[in-house]
Amino acid sequence: MKFKKWVFSSLRTKLLMMFLFLTVIPLILVGVISYMKSYNIVAEKSYSLAQIQVAQLRSEFDDVLQDIKRFTEVGKKDSTVQFLIDKHNTAEESKSILGMIKLYRESYQYSESIMNIKIISLDGKAVSEDRGVHQLDGQALTKPPYTKLLDQPTNTLIEPIYKNSNPALSMTSTITSDNSNEVIGFINIVIKASIFKNILSEASLKTSSTIQIESESGNILFSHPQFAKTSPNLERKQIEENHSGYFTHGATFFVFETSELTGWKFIRYTPLLDITKEANEIRSLIVLTVGSVLIFTIALYFFITSRLILPIRILKEKMKQVSQGDLNVQLVNKGTDEIADLGENFNSMIMKIKALLTKSVNEQKQLKIAELRTMQAQINPHFLYNSLETIIWMAEAKKSQQVIEITKALSHFFRISLSKGKDLILLEDEIDHIRNYLIIQKMRYQDILDVTFHLNEDILHYEIIKLTLQPIVENAIYHGIKNKRGKGFVRIKGDFTPEGFISIDVIDNGIGIKEDKLKDIRFQLSQGVPFEKDQGGFGMVNVHNRILLHYGEPFGITINSWYGSGTRVSIIIPAERGIK
Numbered sequence: 001m002k003f004k005k006w007v008f009s010s011l012r013t014k015l016l017m018m019f020l021f022l023t024v025i026p027l028i029l030v031g032v033i034s035y036m037k038s039y040n041i042v043a044e045k046s047y048s049l050a051q052i053q054v055a056q057l058r059s060e061f062d063d064v065l066q067d068i069k070r071f072t073e074v075g076k077k078d079s080t081v082q083f084l085i086d087k088h089n090t091a092e093e094s095k096s097i098l099g100m101i102k103l104y105r106e107s108y109q110y111s112e113s114i115m116n117i118k119i120i121s122l123d124g125k126a127v128s129e130d131r132g133v134h135q136l137d138g139q140a141l142t143k144p145p146y147t148k149l150l151d152q153p154t155n156t157l158i159e160p161i162y163k164n165s166n167p168a169l170s171m172t173s174t175i176t177s178d179n180s181n182e183v184i185g186f187i188n189i190v191i192k193a194s195i196f197k198n199i200l201s202e203a204s205l206k207t208s209s210t211i212q213i214e215s216e217s218g219n220i221l222f223s224h225p226q227f228a229k230t231s232p233n234l235e236r237k238q239i240e241e242n243h244s245g246y247f248t249h250g251a252t253f254f255v256f257e258t259s260e261l262t263g264w265k266f267i268r269y270t271p272l273l274d275i276t277k278e279a280n281e282i283r284s285l286i287v288l289t290v291g292s293v294l295i296f297t298i299a300l301y302f303f304i305t306s307r308l309i310l311p312i313r314i315l316k317e318k319m320k321q322v323s324q325g326d327l328n329v330q331l332v333n334k335g336t337d338e339i340a341d342l343g344e345n346f347n348s349m350i351m352k353i354k355a356l357l358t359k360s361v362n363e364q365k366q367l368k369i370a371e372l373r374t375m376q377a378q379i380n381p382h383f384l385y386n387s388l389e390t391i392i393w394m395a396e397a398k399k400s401q402q403v404i405e406i407t408k409a410l411s412h413f414f415r416i417s418l419s420k421g422k423d424l425i426l427l428e429d430e431i432d433h434i435r436n437y438l439i440i441q442k443m444r445y446q447d448i449l450d451v452t453f454h455l456n457e458d459i460l461h462y463e464i465i466k467l468t469l470q471p472i473v474e475n476a477i478y479h480g481i482k483n484k485r486g487k488g489f490v491r492i493k494g495d496f497t498p499e500g501f502i503s504i505d506v507i508d509n510g511i512g513i514k515e516d517k518l519k520d521i522r523f524q525l526s527q528g529v530p531f532e533k534d535q536g537g538f539g540m541v542n543v544h545n546r547i548l549l550h551y552g553e554p555f556g557i558t559i560n561s562w563y564g565s566g567t568r569v570s571i572i573i574p575a576e577r578g579i580k
Contacts, residue, residue, distance in 0.1 A: 170188060
């Protein structure tokens, strides 16, 4: 938590985090992407090179075997066939066979790698370079590879043997009759293993990998290094199921290819680190670059923040003084950059705050003055004198019940006007205040005044600024109904608006207001200062200003009037519940 607080409370730390976020992280992303790309390119290059090397090694082995395999053509010669068919007098045929072998040796490149060539009949008669004509052991033809070749006469079997204590390969094929394609004998060629070892050694000079050649049965024929171990079972399965390919297992990379000629598997496996050595060097370079940029970024950060933080700290101290109530603070700017602009805006803000405070104080004064004017207007001597004269007249006329009623109404009227000094009262009390006011007025204008109330009782429990409705009702009587012949009426309606506000309408059928005068009154409401105090504008503007100062927009008074027909004044206030 302390570390988190330190990070978020210090601008310098935030700048450091921003520097790291905007430089190091993108650089790391670029480095990672570059490493991945270079790794893939280097790896693909290494994989392709390994495949080419294995394919080249397999091709060299196949070339040797293909060249040596041409010696099997000796088995198709007439003298060879005659030697295999005749059971007696085969001396001439055997000489002819040995002569052809000698001729072939002089014709082909790899003949020196052949240790011996032998022709064998099905009854065990044989002719070879090393022994001439001789008879094989009677059990020899009952053993592999002869038994396998009788079952699969089209195959050529190659297997490792020792000849004169030297490692060699024995390549055996069948000899068939041209007419019936029946097997009539075998040709066996013994090849020196050294030629293949020399090829493998030369190939191994180009790589540090392990290379091994396996027969179709999985036996290792050749390997380099000589005592290399065979690959694990998992790799064996993948190698046996596919003709060629490459894969990675653990920390080892494998590439293999199968000879179409012999079915041998040429396998090369290398430590993965050797394959990706160049990519790892690139990774080290990227890490070094990122580390260098990080050090440079931190150094640059300290240089920049030393230039930025000092004026911001001065601004912070000045703002602290302002928060403690000192509005005479001024910031001295010495530059022309954004921080200097911030200082200018700070000075401008302080001046505006001072102006707003002054305006707020003046508005409060105006509110109090407006309330005082309203109360003075309600307790004006003229209204009080008229009410007392009415009481005296009723007393002289011995109308005691009416005297009691008007006296009680006058008492309640002034009690609500005072309201123990409170600014807000319940709408219910404000309506009672109007009722008491109208009781007094109806005593005086009972022949020309009719008043009705249409109120949603739910609104009576909400608050209203006291002495809000009485000036509006008074205007309706004195400037509307009193100036019209015949009986007039005042309707007071109250309900909720669709927006959830409270709307109170005072409607009269008085003389109304002319269009030009109505424009003047609306302008007075918008400006807040009435032009004429004797034309009904003063009381209305007074109430509108009090509502606007207390609640703000969009609350206040709107007026509509039709000259000769009447006037409608609407008061909109928020629905705020009060406490009785």
